[in-house]
Amino acid sequence: RDTGGGGGAQAGECERVAPPSVPAASARPAPEAPKADASGLKVGLAYDIGGRGDASFNDAAAAGLDRAVAELGLQKANTREATAQAGESEDAGTNRLRQLAQGGFNPIVAVGFNYATGVKTVATEFPNIQFAIVDDDTVDLPNVKPLVFAEEQGSFLVGAAAALKTSTCKVGFIGGVDNPLIQKFDAGYEQGATTVAPQIDVESAYISPAGDFTGFNDATRATEIASGQYDGGADIAFAAAGQSNQGVFAAAQTAQKKAVGVDSDQYNSPQLTQVRDTIMTSMIKRVDVAVYEYINAVAGDTVAQLPARFDLANNGVGYSTSGGQVDDIVPQLEAYKAAIIAGQIDVKSTK
Amino acid sequence: MTDERHAVELRGITKRFPGVVANDGVDLTVTHGEVHALCGENGAGKSTLMKILYGMQTPDEGTIVVDGADTHFRSPADAIAAGIGMVHQHFMLADNLTVAENVLLGAERLHGIGRAARARITELSATVGLAARQDVLVEHLGVADRQRIEILKVLYRGARTVILDEPTAVLVPQEVDELFATVRTMQGDGYTFLFISHKLDEVRAVADRITVIRRGRTVGTADPRTVTNRELAEMMVGSELPSPETRESTVTDRQVLRVEGLGLASPDGGRDLLDGVDLVVHAGEVLGIAGVEGNGQTELVETVMGMRRHARGRVLLNGTDISAASTMARREAGIGYVPEDRSRHALLGEQPLWANRILGFQSRPPIARRGLLDTAAARTDTERIVRDFDVRTPGIDVMAAALSGGNQQKLVVGRELSGDPVLLIAAHPTRGVDVGAQAGIWAELRRARAAGLAVLLVSADLDELIGLSDTLAVISGGRLVGTADPATVTPEELGTKMTGAAT
Amino acid sequence: MTAVLDRARTLPGWARSALIAAALVAVLSVTVTLTGQTQLTSGGTASAAVRLGLPILLAGLGGLWAERAGIINIGLEGMMVLGTWGAAWAGYQWGPWAAMLGGLVFGALGGLLHAVATVTFNVNHIVSGVAITLLGTGLTKYLATLVFTPVSQNPRQSPRLEGFTEFSIPGVAEGLAALEAQQRVFVSDLAGLLSGLVTGLTPILVIGIALVPVSYLVLWRTAFGLRLRSAGESPVAAESLGVNVVLHKYVAVTISGALAGLGGAALVLNPGQLGYLENQVGGRGYIGLAAMIFGNWRPAGLLVGSALFGYVDGLQLRAGGEAVHALLYGATLVAVVVAVLWAIRRMWTAAAVALVAGLLVYAVYWSVDTVPSEFASYAPQLVTLIVLAAASQRLRPPARLGEPYRRGEGR
Amino acid sequence: MSRLRGAVVAPVLAIAVAALLCGVALVISGASPWTAVTTILAQVGSGTVVVDTVNSAAVYYLAALAVAIGFQMRLFNIGVEGQFRVAACVAAIVGGTVALPPVLHTVLIMVVALLTGAAWVAIPALLKAYRGVSEVISTIMLNAIATGLIAYLIRAETFGELRGNNITTPPIPESGWFPGIPVGNGAIFGMVFVAAALGIGYWFLLGRTRFGFELRASGESATAAATGGVNARRTIVVALLLSGAVAGLVGLPELLGRDHAYTLSSPQGYGFTGIAIALLGRNHPVGIALGALLWAFLDKSAVALDVVGIPREIVLIMQGLIVLSVVVAYEVVRRVERRAEQRRVAAAAPAPQPAEVSS
């Protein structure tokens, strides 16, 4: 019987579009801000579920703090970290922030959009304390700085990388939880892939629907989705699934295919050394940069000059090259990057 | 002192339960090869004594000597090893296991669980007259077969001393005769029996020696060839046997309950549980239903109470068709109900007595009005029942489970007779109740009957049935197969009708 | 036709099962042919079903052991969670075999606790199970924070442990793969489904599946098993025959916990997981219990239940809403076949109900193009619910399941 | 009197044992139990902890009441979790969509929540009553399915709206809020009083009404209840519907008093907490209230433990241990009481001494 299986493989050769060329001047990333002295600050950090050590964005925030300690003269003793619990009520988050505020910490960084209401409440109560919130820009208060990212831009680049590297003209996306944040990765990835190879087949799947957070912790099911995509003809899959990513990498290893990591340079993650060869590149979301820059700006009193959004232009997002697997296509990727920075390509955050 | 000829010797056995001294220094000597009967009223402590001998309960004081050796049983396994087997008052069978599994259980070491074991079971089946296949589930078997399996279990374990705790309670006279024949043959083969029964005629017929126990103490031993029933009874209760006989007829011609063509299909698709049952109970009449257990009595009663749905036929109460009514509606229409198993069907064990008074009356005055309960009224009325029916309790706030069985039953009968019912359905109203309470319950039934109550009585105690009833109907296989006149019928004749041997 | 049916009714059990299985494969085959959803019968789906079904199977076996002895074990979830920790802890230090042992031991400890509460203290079984799940989850998180953080820098994850190497049955695996690739109706479908059973195997998988017949043999063919089951059917009778009911209940519930713990280990050792992750059990203990009830408290039945669960889950993960949509088509076919069978037996109402159900499912199939991912994700739970609703009245739990038992206090 | 003593002794004993075991666990892990205790106790006066505790306790109280109604009849409504979430989501959607004058609006939202909770539990209730499906299994399955349903309802394409990286239902206008009582920095939810009123209603229902009696009777002995004219099917269905309806309210204190919209990050797990608290409070309205307060307090103070560097999972262990030891303690106390009562009964009705009979 004819089953129509095999997907993109039937589409034959994958035709690729040449990258746009952009005058270098209009696409240069912004230079880093000068270092201020943070030795007088007491910094509080409230993590989302997972906390320090999650090898994901909480960890990135922690790295930003650590860098501030290392480079800005911030005293380790003057920092305090607290972590959210799965399924907790909003007042728990609020309370966590309030306790940090009462403990004299200033600034206080809340990691994750779950803290939106908490930040709003506590920032109103403590107008003299500076707050920052990662991944949320809904709190409109003078003492609150949103630290949000253009995830879609970074994802665009890894999508482009996948399209340049695929030999089956079919790539996959695996999201942890089907929520708007992860959908941004999905949308950017797909746009990047189709921009490079218009006929490419992008298959996307999520481990769990919105509101069911198990998707970030279920490597077993991630493996099954990934191997389903690999069996279906995809040869590269982008995993934006938190801890479940390791399941995708394992599937890639079994199927002898490639995967793309997320948030940090997962090739260098000590947890993932056995499977690092499958990690072609990672889409990097520099929460560490944002946190570091924020602390730096508070110390130097330049918060107003921080970018409204961390994107390619200010190195807030990007892609990694560790392992050297994408070295051959760096010029094309850089060209796309320049085009995005220059505004020639507008990356959408929804499909 | 220790005599080698004695199969079993119990010395000074004392067993206390919370609130009761079940055995109080009991002595018992059983010689090899005899059938030794134990007599005593309900709650005298017979079963407890036997359970101690069988290792199911440990005595607080006293010693057990088997074949001249002092023993100490920690579990039935020890007793079985010492050659003692017990057939319990209540069947100890797992319905969902096969005949073979029930027999093998716990004795797998003897012949394994394979072919050798099956062969042995087949061999012993003949001895006890069991015809059922070994791999049939026990749930498909009748009472007599279950009894045979119980005895088979004991024999399979190689017991030489067999305890039979009220083995005849659920058997009809013919089956009793068969059982006794088996007992005698085995006695000839050298088995020793300990036999418990309330039926004094049986005891005298089968036993070589009788020991009487009262209130946990040995009263004495008697010789069945010389002792009379009356003497035995006096030893047991210290007073004359009460009689269930009804004095004068109070039957009227007003029909209270009329059942027409009642039928009930078996849920598992087997033979109908009830089929074409017609009966009428008049005001002031006691209609007794006689039958071997498991022939549809329970189903009949529960169908009339509306607890079994999807029945065929009609049930009329005072001329009104109540076939479709719920149990509650039937109760409200004036039916009182004393179910056969009081602890499971009539009482809330963990609730105080006054809350138990509400059960079944939660929808009508004086206990309830418009969905709200009147606890004060419930309490007052419970006080009345405790007083009028002589329920022995320190108060109405104790939980029902703390009362003795007889007192629980009095409470239930009192409750069901309150609210002026027109019909009382009583299933085994004095089962497991001691003689004193029994007399009290009989008296209450007679009083209510004289006041015009119609009573549908089911009982396995043929004396009670004959004594209380104005009319007798015999049920067999879910059909009413005959009637009898309680004034003239004897228990033996009734038993014959019940087994269908006469038709 | 009727004669054939009558003969079918008198067939031995295994032959009937084979017949039903063949019929189901045929239904799937027709569905694949008509909907083009090859994933329905692909070897990959079958492998996924096996991998996803394994932890559920082990939890279900755990449930079986406890419930056959009369103890409801809703604490399986907590015991599995304990098992994941134990497996990861032992596994990262001493390898995969140690991981299995670690899971086993930690699960068994949970089981033992359940036994103490339910057998010795007569606590309501469900209450104790809920409490143990609560405690197991808390304890595991605490231990993970304490023990794993120093080595993995992450309180919610263990260090990666070495897994088992996968193997396939040589010869058979390639043959089936070749057959599957030919895409012939029925033959290739069967080959695809079977190839899941011969490729990508690991020792724990083989052990897990072997535990099904082993459980059957032990529980139904040994003296110990007879005693254990008697404790669930009629503890009083068992006691009166010298069986140590309390001991058997203890052993059963401890084994139950051990099996659940092994299920946790299976999760930890699953290819792709290779470590402890907080919340990775995600309700699989409960699903194992459901699979066991689905399987009518029998090993073969619960094998089918967990396979079904693994299959539907694997299918929706690999192929998404479209494949679940195609399953609706298959369900319609099944309903029609069942309706015809019942009609032949003159069970008119049953046949009508089946037909109406079939039509309803078909209406859903016809009116949507795909099952929204939000529902497709929970297809296994939906299927379980529907099957239980349809079949629950034929179930036969142990007679004294969930009832308190005290030594020497039986009537 | 002795019953009251039992009801108090058991939980106190259990909490003491649990605390002791936790202390041991802390010492083993190298932390100081003393710091833990002082940190937890210091919470009483700090910030809005007291207000938050009361507010959380109200939520837990509702959840536990929902569970307890089922427990009375030995029905294990494990599905309170799913019922409360579906109800909160649907109520938030309706509340955010309609425009109504103040009180009416709030009442409508509450009614919608009640009905949705009841509707979601109707599935297992009917399956239990008519098909004999164990409610434990069916409600567990439905909890998972509820997550899917909510995800579907809250999609931007259906009823949800995007707010930053979150999805929420349309915000409920102020007319639909349930005003609270400001205390310090926080506010006690108005729904706290609804919860308290429900507690009284629960007590009245169980102790004073025919339905409550039938419910308890069915729970204690299904067979005796049937003989007593209780319609088992109807009681099962009504009990579960009531339980589901109360479960439907669980999400409302936070929805109407603080969040005003249902979002992806709305809290979960209250259903399971409710089970634990119902067990802790022995299904008694006052016991549940105390249990809810204790639980909420432990929860809130756990946040502080983190800040002083003690693994706050110790609180989870503590909660688990408390539940387990409380149920064991209740069982032991119950047994002792029963013995005592039987002894008392036997003493009140002494057996007549056997008369001397010679043979």
Ligand SMILES: Nc1ncnc2c1ncn2[C@@H]1O[C@H](COP(=O)(O)OP(=O)(O)OP(=O)(O)O)[C@@H](O)[C@H]1O
């Ligand atoms: N397990 C138990 N716990 C507490 N009390 C018990 C227990 N078993 C028996 N009893 C009490 O001990 C006394 C003796 O009971 P036993 O069953 O031995 O009487 P019996 O002579 O066999 O009576 P029956 O003729 O009714 O069988 C009774 O008061 C009974 O209620």
Ligand SMILES: Nc1ncnc2c1ncn2[C@@H]1O[C@H](COP(=O)(O)OP(=O)(O)OP(=O)(O)O)[C@@H](O)[C@H]1O
């Ligand atoms: N399971 C049990 N646990 C504790 N006590 C029990 C138990 N069963 C019976 N009893 C005690 O046995 C006594 C009588 O109960 P039972 O149901 O055995 O009635 P009975 O022996 O028929 O009573 P009687 O013949 O004296 O009316 C009660 O006082 C009760 O305390």
Ligand SMILES: [Mg+2]
């Ligand atoms: Mg008795």
Ligand SMILES: [Mg+2]
């Ligand atoms: Mg007895």
